[in-house]
Amino acid sequence: MSIDATDRRIIAATSCGLPLVSAPYAEVAGWLGLTEGEVLDRVGAMQASGVIRRVALAPNHYALGMTANGMSVWDVDDAIVDDLGPQIGALDFVSHCYRRPRALPDWPYNLFAMLHGTTRDEVEEKRTKVAALLGPACRGHDILYSTRILKKTGMRLTGKG
Amino acid sequence: MRRAALPPDALDATDRAVLNALQDGLPVTARPFAEAARQLALPESELIERVARLREIGAITRFGPFYDAEAMGGAFCLCAMEVPADRFDAVVTLVNALPEVAHNYERAHRLNMWFVLACEKPEGIAKAAKRIEGATGLTVLRFPKENEFFIGFRVKA
Missing domain, CATH: 3.30.70.920 (Lrp/AsnC effector binding domain/regulation of amino acid metabolism (RAM) domain)
Structure with missing residues (x-):
C-alpha cells in the first residue's frame, strides 16, 4: 500500500500513541486540521493493508516482570x-x-x-x-x-x- | 523506558484485566474504549483513567497503533559481527556513529555484536554495511528477514 503525506502526518502524530480520551481520533483530527471521519477512514485503511498491525496497548514486559x-x-x-x-x-x-x-x-x-x-x-x-x-x-x-x-x-x- | 519490574502491589486485579484485554487490539471506531469497557464491566472513563495510570507508572509503554515500519516503506536488516575483545569499545563507537544503526546489542557469542540497520531505501542497507566494514576492517554478516511469523506474544499481567 502506498501511504500519502496525510497518512504520514497521522503516523507522526500517533507514533507515540493515541491521546487517552473517549474520542481519540477526533482529537488527532483536531491537531491536524482533518475531520474525525477522515482520520478514521485512513487509520482503518492502514490497518486493512497491514501498515498498522493493530491498535492496542503495548505492555512494558520488563515492568511486568519479564526481565x-x-x-x-x-x-x-x-x-x-x-x-x-x-x-x-x-x-x-x-x-x-x-x-x-x-x-x-x-x-x-x-x-x-x-x-x-x-x-x-x-x-x-x-x-x-x-x-x-x-x-x-x-x-x-x-x-x-x-x-x-x-x-x-x-x-x-x-x-x- | 522502565527496565525494572514493578513492585507486586503496583497493579490491582482490574489493572491486570485491562492489561490483558487491551493487548489484543481495539476496533478503529470513534469511541474505541467504549466496547472494551463494556466487556470489562467498567465505565469508559475509568478504563481510560486506568490506561493513563498504567502508562504513568511504566507498566505500558504506549497505547495506540502498532505501525509496521517496513509496510510504510523503508528497509531493515539485522547484522552481526565478530569483534575482537580488545577492540570492542572502539568498534562500538564506529558502528553507533552511523545514523542507520537503530539498535545495537552486545551478545554472549562468538558473533558478539548484533545491530539493526534502518534505511529509507533497500539499497541503503548494503551501503551502510560496506561503510562499517570499511571503517572497522571487520566482516558484517547480514540477516535480512525472509519471512515473518510472530503473532502470539502476550504479557500476562
Whole structure:
C-alpha cells in the first residue's frame, strides 16, 4: 500500500500513541486540521493493508516482570521451516520470529525467535518447548543473551512522501 | 523506558484485566474504549483513567497503533559481527556513529555484536554495511528477514 503525506502526518502524530480520551481520533483530527471521519477512514485503511498491525496497548514486559530474554536461533529443514515458523510465532512467550538466511559456514541457523521469561531458567525452559515443537526438523540450536544495550533509538520517520 | 519490574502491589486485579484485554487490539471506531469497557464491566472513563495510570507508572509503554515500519516503506536488516575483545569499545563507537544503526546489542557469542540497520531505501542497507566494514576492517554478516511469523506474544499481567 502506498501511504500519502496525510497518512504520514497521522503516523507522526500517533507514533507515540493515541491521546487517552473517549474520542481519540477526533482529537488527532483536531491537531491536524482533518475531520474525525477522515482520520478514521485512513487509520482503518492502514490497518486493512497491514501498515498498522493493530491498535492496542503495548505492555512494558520488563515492568511486568519479564526481565529475561534471549535470541534463540534454530537450524531448521528448509522444506518445512515455513510450516513450523507460524507455530513458533504463535507461542505467547515469543515476541519476534523470523526466517533469515544462513551464513555458512559461520552461521547455520535460519529461524530466529526472541524468547521472554521472568528468569533465565524460565527462558531456557521455553527454549526446550520450542525444541520439542520443532522436533527432528531442527538440526541444531543456540541462544544468544544480550549482555549490554549499545544503542537503542526509536523508529525514525521522515515527513517526506 | 522502565527496565525494572514493578513492585507486586503496583497493579490491582482490574489493572491486570485491562492489561490483558487491551493487548489484543481495539476496533478503529470513534469511541474505541467504549466496547472494551463494556466487556470489562467498567465505565469508559475509568478504563481510560486506568490506561493513563498504567502508562504513568511504566507498566505500558504506549497505547495506540502498532505501525509496521517496513509496510510504510523503508528497509531493515539485522547484522552481526565478530569483534575482537580488545577492540570492542572502539568498534562500538564506529558502528553507533552511523545514523542507520537503530539498535545495537552486545551478545554472549562468538558473533558478539548484533545491530539493526534502518534505511529509507533497500539499497541503503548494503551501503551502510560496506561503510562499517570499511571503517572497522571487520566482516558484517547480514540477516535480512525472509519471512515473518510472530503473532502470539502476550504479557500476562
